[in-house]
Amino acid sequence: GNSVTQMEGPVTLSEEAFLTINCTYTATGYPSLFWYVQYPGEGLQLLLKATKADDKGSNKGFEATYRKETTSFHLEKGSVQVSDSAVYFCALSLLFNDMRFGAGTRLTVKP
Amino acid sequence: DAGVIQSPRHEVTEMGQEVTLRCKPISGHDYLFWYRQTMMRGLELLIYFNNNVPIDDSGMPEDRFSAKMPNASFSTLKIQPSEPRDSAVYFCASSPNIGGPYEQYFGPGTRLTVT
Numbered sequence: 520g521n522s523v524t525q526m527e528g529p530v531t532l533s534e535e536a537f538l539t540i541n542c543t544y545t546a547t548g549y550p551s552l553f554w555y556v557q558y559p560g561e562g563l564q565l566l567l568k569a570t571k572a573d574d575k576g577s578n579k580g581f582e583a584t585y586r587k588e589t590t591s592f593h594l595e596k597g598s599v600q601v602s603d604s605a606v607y608f609c610a611l612s613l614l615f616n617d618m619r620f621g622a623g624t625r626l627t628v629k630p
Numbered sequence: 631d632a633g634v635i636q637s638p639r640h641e642v643t644e645m646g647q648e649v650t651l652r653c654k655p656i657s658g659h660d661y662l663f664w665y666r667q668t669m670m671r672g673l674e675l676l677i678y679f680n681n682n683v684p685i686d687d688s689g690m691p692e693d694r695f696s697a698k699m700p701n702a703s704f705s706t707l708k709i710q711p712s713e714p715r716d717s718a719v720y721f722c723a724s725s726p727n728i729g730g731p732y733e734q735y736f737g738p739g740t741r742l743t744v745t
Contacts, residue, residue: 551732553733555736560738561738561739562634562721562723562736562737562738562739563673563721563723563736564736565733565734565735568733608673612733614732618663618675618732618734620673623672623673
């Protein structure tokens with residue numbers, strides 16, 4: 520079935536460190552890929568998305584590239600801030616009803 | 631737009647009581663989803679609606695759970711009777727029917743505690 524696997528957390532970094540959160544997917548067909556972020560006490564918010572191979576999604580300094588050959592969509596940021604502390608979810612969608620979320624990775628950034 | 635609205639934000643109830651969670655989707659969105667989030671099981675899809683019609687309720691844990699969408703701007707998730715293991719954060723999300731790539735917009739969630 521369609522699914523995503525993301526690196527387990529928690530991840531703890533110092534401010535201005537480089538961030539990578541790995542995400543790989545399994546899907547029949549050509550899914551759209553997403554990263555959502557959940558801040559404490561809030562719902563999930565779309566961070567970025569990519570709809571086809573080699574697309575790069577970007578937002579707020581975060582980037583992820585849709586790699587069909589490695590079935591991956593790794594999230595990266597060159598310099599994290601304390602305000603980036605949150606839980607990050609990788610997800611894929613083939614149809615409206617078929618959004619599959621990863622388990623989430625908790626990121627803590629220390630000053 | 632105000633985004634997806636959920637109420638209440640917090641609910642504490644005793645085992646055996648009926649609980650009703652409410653959701654107002656974003657205007658114009660044809661899809662509405664109910665999720666449950668726990669530490670142990672992560673984010674689980676419970677049920678989703680298209681144009682007010684329930685399409686897939688296979689994620690609803692048992693008959694104690696029911697969901698309705700009487701019109702395009704309102705949905706409820708009811709638990710009767712509630713049990714301590716129902717304690718979780720319940721999210722409502724909505725999605726437009728056109729345009730793609732089918733991203734979902736989440737509400738702030740209702741934190742349910744059953745004692």
